[in-house]
Amino acid sequence: TIKYYYQPIAVTSVDLEKGIFKLHNRYHFSTLDEQISGIWKLAVNGKPLSEGRIPGLEVGPDSEQEIMLDLPLVSPLEKNEFVLTFQFFQQANHPLIPKNHLIATEQFILNEAETDFRSQPEGNSPSFQEVRRFWVIQGEDFFVRFDLQDGLMQDYVYKGKTLVSG
Numbered sequence: 001t002i003k004y005y006y007q008p009i010a011v012t013s014v015d016l017e018k019g020i021f022k023l024h025n026r027y028h029f030s031t032l033d034e035q036i037s038g039i040w041k042l043a044v045n046g047k048p049l050s051e052g053r054i055p056g057l058e059v060g061p062d063s064e065q066e067i068m069l070d071l072p073l074v075s076p077l078e079k080n081e082f083v084l085t086f087q088f089f090q091q092a093n094h095p096l097i098p099k100n101h102l103i104a105t106e107q108f109i110l111n112e113a114e115t116d117f118r119s120q121p122e123g124n125s126p127s128f129q130e131v132r133r134f135w136v137i138q139g140e141d142f143f144v145r146f147d148l149q150d151g152l153m154q155d156y157v158y159k160g161k162t163l164v165s166g
Contacts, residue, residue, distance in 0.1 A: 007104035011086050016110055019069040025059040033057040036103060038088040040069055044080050054086065082110040
């Protein structure tokens, strides 16, 4: 969105495993700590795990500075998704921006969840087969057929009722 590109601070990762990030102050006349405050939040599979204040906001105008966060250890063998979110808020009232207004955000995926989309649910699993020029998926109460040449769905029947017919 436009708000993202105009936010006054940019965060880039230097070393995700060590929790080292670079803050870039896009203000031309102010240090970051004069204008904003910030927090970080670490979530596992969307649920909060840890959070804290962002240190090192004493970054001069049009300058960069590295910071290090004390993040919990995330094992590369972990099969959960860990997402680190940075949020920056307006520190004082401004003629156009109220105090504590969210003015910048950034997210980093520290460890992606392993998902095996090929696994089948328990019970009666749908069948997948190629029949002539069609890919056919058939389950207990549905039937779907895709044309392999153009990728379009040709038929979709659910509980005996035709929903799509091409």
